[in-house]
Amino acid sequence: xxxxxxxxxIYVGLLTVFFLAPILIVVSVxxxxxxxxxxxxxxxxxxxxxxxxxGSQFLLPxxxxxxxxxxxxxxxxxxxxxxxxTLVRHRVPFGDVVxxxxxxxxxxxxxxxxxxxxxxxxxxxxxxxxxxLVAGHAVITVPYVLRTVLGVYSGLNREVEEAxxxxxxxxxxxxxxxTLPLILPGLLAxxxxxxxxxxxxxxxxxxxxxxxxxxxPVAILxxxxxxxxxxxxxxxxxxxxxVIGLLFLxxxxxxxxxxxFS
Amino acid sequence: xxxxxxxxxxxxxxxxxxxLFPIFLFLxxxxxxxxxxxxxxxxxxxxEAPAFTQYIRILSDEFYLSVIRNTLLLAAVxxxxxxxxxxxxxxxxxxxxxxxxxxxxxxxxAPLLVNxxxxxxxxxxxxxxxxxxxxxxxxxxxxxxxxxxxWTGIAIATVHVFLPFMVLAIASGLExxxxxxxxxxxxxxxxxxxxxxxxxxxxxxxxxxxxxxxVFTLTVGAFVTVMILGSSxxxxxxxxxxxxxxxxxxxxxxxxxxxxxxxxxxxxxxxQARLSRANWRR
Numbered sequence: 001x002x003x004x005x006x007x008x009x010i011y012v013g014l015l016t017v018f019f020l021a022p023i024l025i026v027v028s029v030x031x032x033x034x035x036x037x038x039x040x041x042x043x044x045x046x047x048x049x050x051x052x053x054x055g056s057q058f059l060l061p062x063x064x065x066x067x068x069x070x071x072x073x074x075x076x077x078x079x080x081x082x083x084x085x086t087l088v089r090h091r092v093p094f095g096d097v098v099x100x101x102x103x104x105x106x107x108x109x110x111x112x113x114x115x116x117x118x119x120x121x122x123x124x125x126x127x128x129x130x131x132x133l134v135a136g137h138a139v140i141t142v143p144y145v146l147r148t149v150l151g152v153y154s155g156l157n158r159e160v161e162e163a164x165x166x167x168x169x170x171x172x173x174x175x176x177x178x179t180l181p182l183i184l185p186g187l188l189a190x191x192x193x194x195x196x197x198x199x200x201x202x203x204x205x206x207x208x209x210x211x212x213x214x215x216x217p218v219a220i221l222x223x224x225x226x227x228x229x230x231x232x233x234x235x236x237x238x239x240x241x242x243v244i245g246l247l248f249l250x251x252x253x254x255x256x257x258x259x260x261f262s
Numbered sequence: 263x264x265x266x267x268x269x270x271x272x273x274x275x276x277x278x279x280x281x282l283f284p285i286f287l288f289l290x291x292x293x294x295x296x297x298x299x300x301x302x303x304x305x306x307x308x309x310e311a312p313a314f315t316q317y318i319r320i321l322s323d324e325f326y327l328s329v330i331r332n333t334l335l336l337a338a339v340x341x342x343x344x345x346x347x348x349x350x351x352x353x354x355x356x357x358x359x360x361x362x363x364x365x366x367x368x369x370x371x372a373p374l375l376v377n378x379x380x381x382x383x384x385x386x387x388x389x390x391x392x393x394x395x396x397x398x399x400x401x402x403x404x405x406x407x408x409x410x411x412x413w414t415g416i417a418i419a420t421v422h423v424f425l426p427f428m429v430l431a432i433a434s435g436l437e438x439x440x441x442x443x444x445x446x447x448x449x450x451x452x453x454x455x456x457x458x459x460x461x462x463x464x465x466x467x468x469x470x471x472x473x474x475x476x477v478f479t480l481t482v483g484a485f486v487t488v489m490i491l492g493s494s495x496x497x498x499x500x501x502x503x504x505x506x507x508x509x510x511x512x513x514x515x516x517x518x519x520x521x522x523x524x525x526x527x528x529x530x531x532x533x534q535a536r537l538s539r540a541n542w543r544r
Contacts, residue, residue, distance in 0.1 A: 004354055004362075012354045015347065016369050022384025022422060023376050025394060029387060037387055039394045079285040086281030102285060105293055107531060108524070109483025111500040115507060115520045116296025119303055135292045142285065200377045202486050203500075207507065221379045224490060228386075236380040243375045 023240070030233035037230055048234035058235045060212075061219035068130070068205075068215060069195040072137035076145040076194050077187060079138070084149040085179070089158070099150075103143045110203035113139060118207045130213050136204040141194035148193070152186025153179075185253055192250045196243060297524075304517035316518035326502075330522065333499040336413070337481040340420045341428075344477050345470060347421065348428035352469075353462075355429070356436035374426045382490040385419040386410070389491070411493035419487045424480050428473040435469025436462070468538075475534045479527050499523050 004012070025039065033043035052058050083102065092098055105113070117136045126132040164178045165171075180187075205215040214222075216239055223232055305312045320326045355366045373381060388394045389409040396406040409415035439462065447457035485500035492501075499519060506516040 004357060008350060008354050011350050012366065015351050018347075018422065019369055019373050019425070021394075022381050022388060022419075023373060025387050026376075026380060026384045039387065039397055075288075079288055082281035083285040086279060090278045092279060092282070098282070102289065105289070107479060107527065108297075109479070109500060109527065111483055111485060111503055112300070112520050112524055113293070113296060115503060115516060116300040117292070118507070119299045119513065119517070120292075120296040123299070135288075139289065139293045142289070146285075196375065202378060203504075206504070217377050217379045220377070220383075221486065221490070224379070224383060224386075232383055233387075236377070236383065239380065240376055247371075247375055 026233045026236050027240070029230050030237040032230050032233075034230070037228055037233070048230040049238070052231055052234045052238070057223070058216065058219055061214050061216045062235075062238070064209075064213055065199055065216040068133055068137060068213075069198040071130075071134045072141055072198045073145075073191050073194040075134060075138040076142040077191055079142050080145040080149055080190070081183070081187065084146055084153050085175075087150065088154045102146055105139050106143045110140060110201065114204040114207040117204065121208065132208050133205065133213060133215075136208055137198040137201060140201060140204070141197050144197065145187070145190035145194050148186045148190030149183055152183050156182055188253050189250060192246055192253075196246060199239075199243065300517045300520050303514055304521050306514060316515050317522075319515065320518060320522060326519075329497050329499055329502050330526075332413075332497065333482055334526070336417060336420065336498060337478045339417055340424060340481045341474050341478045343417070343421045344425050344428040345474055348425055348473070349432055349470070352429045352432035352436055355433045356439070357441070370426050370429050373422060378423055378484075378486045379490070381423060382419055382487045385415070385422070385487075385491060389415045389418070410491065411496070413496055416488055416491050416496055419491055420481055420484065423484070423487060424477045427476050427480065431473030431476060432466060432469040435466050435472075439465050471534070471537065475530060479530055482526060482530075483523065499526075 028041050029037055029039070030048055031044055031046070032038065032041040033045035033047060034041070086092065087095060087099065113136065117132065121129075121132040126135075160182070161174055161178055164174045169177065200217060201215075202217045202221065205218045206221070209215060209218055216235070220232060220235060220239075304316050305314070306316075320330075351366070351370065355363060355370070358366055386393070390396075391406070391408070391410065393410075395409065399406055409418070443465070444457050444462050447461045448454065452460065483500055485498060485504060488496060488498050488501050489504075492498075500523065503516050503519045503523070506512045506519065
């Protein structure tokens, strides 16, 4: 049993400052009473939160982001679950290649996907519709859901499914009553992860959204181009709160260490 | 009769694979489709005679070549910095136990959960002329430094964005490493440093390599940080693509630049595959 040496502890402390500084600075700026971004913050007030929550400038994008995250996650789940079950249960020809293909969106920069989708969506006539955004985000998130479900399902003792079938359950009943409850932790973890990815995605949303479907990160980015005031910090703090809340949920369901090192 | 049997045999072989059909259809349309579209757009297929004009334009212009060079240089600097900064932290995560370990993992993951736009804004507050860094320097009686709108500032913020990926990759390698190997080396008389150099470090190279490839490819494709913290003199390939598309509306050129970016990344992934095969043989 080793403990961390003194030097390592000091180093970890310094890097912690580096990791957290830009985040904590944003939160501290959000609570300023000054009319501009200043450090150290002068006075404490919630005026910037009030400003942000009263206008629709960020609230509509926030709502769009939540809807988009949920929709693309649901699409990812519907696509990934049958695929994962098939890949584990049957001997799929060229299984390794198939899995590599299905996970390949992971290594493509999202800007490339965004550019391609923009051409494609314009040609197909989806325009800058919500459906185009959902499709784009689902391409990005489906590999993550597939990977978590594959991980959980392949570690499962499948004799339980066989037992259910021997006892007379049909294919769908076996799935609904046996398989689904067993893969549910993995599916939920993958789903929350997928939501977070969509919630944070910038490139596809930047190119495919219009003024009605714009997402929160895109709204913050566009605001930043022309303004530099604590309102950005306030809406950013709200977004962080949403994300941290979801992470807390993820920890409750699955345990962070297991997600990280799966 | 024969046909009917053939048909049924085909159905029996295909039927169990039906679960793969939706995902293949979806990725075929919305992932492969756009990529093919991108390529054909860059070659002017469908509009006029197919031509490589856009590619010749990129390769014959010093500005575009310098953008490609800068993109690769930034990615290299960020990758090396992440490796150097991330390794000790990953080591600490792998060796820590109990609540300290959970805390370290949380600290590393926290930036990952905050949007890139917000983190870049955070760095703006830190690095700008009258920002926090200069405020601290002034307090210490040191001269201020200009980091906003410079490559250094962009590199710092980009390291912050991708460092968690490097730490994760190295830590998950070190995590599976049996600490008794290092203890055995110590018992057999190795100093702490040589035990690390001869036992732990070589066994963690795979994680380091995975992390490096990941950070490099992610940096090559990243543009939000450069967009917020950069100026007209700091241009990278993905941002150039975005500008060609939205400001200039030169779609074929943006598509060609996109293909160049994909080729760069494919080359890096190919290199990784070769390297890891070489490791395997050794």
